[in-house]
Amino acid sequence: MSQTSEAALDKFTTDLLEQLAGGGDAPAQLRAGIEALAAAARDAQATAPIVALFRALREAKAGAGLGHEAFGLSRADLEALARRHAAIDEHGVTVGGRAGRALDIIAQANPRVADYLARKDEEAPSGIELWDTIQENQARIRKALGLDEATWNSFGGQLANAINDVQTLARCIDLPADTIRDVTRVTGRYRMRLTPYYASLIRPGVVNDPVLLQSVPTGEMVDNVGEELPPVASDHSPARLVDQFYPRVVAVKVTNICAMYCTHCLRIAHIGSADRTFSKAAYQEAIDYIAANPAIRDVLITGGDAFMLPNASLKWLLDKLDAIDHVRMKRLGTRVPVTTPQRVDNELLDILEASNERGPVRVVTQINTAQEITPVSKDAFRRISRRVMAVLNQAVLMRGINDSRIKMWKLCETIQEAYVRPYYVFNCSYRNPQYTHMRVPIEKGRDIVESMYGNISGDAVPRYIAAAGGKVPLHRDNVVRREGGAVVLRKPWSGEETVYPDALPGLYDNDADFAFNKYGKERS
Structure with missing residues (x-):
């Protein structure tokens, strides 16, 4: 018998095999499906067919209470397939580690990002995804400002035609009259400037568009009250500029x-x-x-x-x-x-x-x-x-x-x-x-x-x-507490706590025998 077939199975795999133990009376259709997976696994030169079989057996046990013997598979058959999986895998990953743990971990993790993946492009579209709309905006703004394509595409043209006043802003962006009045109040005290290019990133009809919020001031800027501190770094300027x-x-x-x-x-x-x-x-x-x-x-x-x-x-x-x-x-x-x-x-x-x-x-x-x-x-x-x-x-x-x-x-x-x-x-x-x-x-x-x-x-x-x-x-401390020679850490993405052994203080504090310090002490 080869060394591969005699190799001990890891704990992930033995745990998985225990989960799959048992028999039962499998429906013909289910039995046929798993028998087909077993045949593919035995002939496979890849790990995926073996994993597919073990996952199907797990589902049968979890769903119908049917163990591997219900499908004509012995413990020895599964052990042989488990060893085959480990032998094929370049890093020796076992079928227990993959089918019994890793795929479950991924399945549990995926819901954390499912909501983001479903909503991100609608709630936070990039300028790349909005490019068609932005190009329509650019055509409208170019016409409003009388800019040709060469002027639009030049740095000097963008600066020379920057939007500095409410009247020009109103020609480029459709804003309600009360918004225009409020912006006028603010620009009487603070400067406003946005380039025609940046103005084209503003989505028409989106009330609090994030680009609009960053570039066009609202009445709060003059209505907010509070102490204005000295200009930033005014007390940290040791030399000119x-x-x-x-x-x-x-x-x-x-x-x-x-x-x-x-x-x-x-x-x-x-x-x-x-x-x-x-x-x-x-x-x-x-x-x-x-x-x-x-x-x-x-x-x-x-x-x-x-x-x-x-x-x-x-x-x-x-x-x-x-x-x-x-x-x-x-x-x-x-x-x-x-x-x-x-x-x-x-x-x-x-x-x-x-x-x-x-x-x-x-x-x-x-x-x-x-x-x-x-x-x-x-x-x-x-x-x-x-x-x-x-x-x-x-x-x-x-x-x-x-x-x-x-x-x-x-x-x-x-x-x-x-x-x-x-x-x-x-x-x-x-x-x-x-x-x-x-x-x-x-x-x-x-x-x-x-x-x-x-x-x-x-x-x-x-x-x-x-x-x-x-x-x-401003990050919070993810060290929750100490337990003996370990610390308990909180994973910020899930709230799960995990024990993390700390460095051994007696060993860490002993510099006398650390690395090269321990050499050269013997005398002839």
Whole structure:
């Protein structure tokens, strides 16, 4: 007898065989079906026919109480098939592990995502899925603004025709009269700007469309009351243009200009009343501060929006940073690839790639809804991702925009497919009372983010963060309690508790005999 046939069966398989034991009087049709499966299993050069037989036997036992002997199969027959399964499988997976456990685990897990799969495309459609509607919107807006195709497809054309006032907005988007009056109240105090391209992402007839909520201000911005804290980082600016919360990381705010002014902007005070870029002398002061502080390793170029700088200015800044030996990482903060993807041209990509060759460049963007990913923005991110170390997303959790499992899961999966890695989800800031109506309770955010674990790809799960004098993680502690030398962990996706043995403290604390420490103590 071969070694395979003599091999001991694992516990998964012996447990399964015990479950299948017994006889009975099987109906002819059922018996014929299982006999056919048994014949296929005996002749199989694959594992699937063997698994199919064992699953059918399980169903017969569970449903009709019929054991394997009811179908003319002995325990020895099943053991032989079990050994055949293990011999065929490249990793030695047993039929008990597969038919008795793994398929059950999958069957139990699938309902966790069934609701999401059924609802995601209707409740949180991406811009790719809405592309036909978006193209209709673009044709309507182009006509309203008198734009030809070349102007629409150019970065300069998008900026020159940005929607800055209520009258232009009303020509491009059908809004009720009372909405127009409210927006007029807000724009008397705060700036509004959205590009024609971004306006085309708004779905007509959807009252609280997530793109509309992000780009067109409502009356709450002036009606919300509360204490407005000093501008973010006003007490963390050690040098001109520089913000510094951490010893090894600084941000340089190189402009206050964005292609679109978001209705939840953390830097509302920085935006001011007019667009500004700064003098080379101001940039040089920031560079000098970074050069004089060797602890600084990571520099974020932000604003405003880093991609709103001319290519020549961006290249100058990156060249200066690359000349500082202790600056090893560079980041560029931008929302342009979703608001004005026409900006991403070959010259910009060449600048990014050249700096990335000298030291890693990461592009950090903000995408808050799957609706912002269109074929055009996806292509922009794809081209950027070929030239830099990574493209990362920092979303903001906001009411009506992404504050449900379906919306946030769809966002994270969609941007991952668009070559962007989910990085952070920020709880909408408490600093500005203007955005009180947009905020989401911390606990709801925890539930949403932690529901992702075990249900979507691991590197599509972002960290949940509060901006509170730095980035403070908001994940709950999944260590429930200690039991002797183990901890009990809670699986956030299911609530199930599992025992996880901890490191042995006596062994861990004994450095004297750790690894190479134990050698060289004998003397001749």
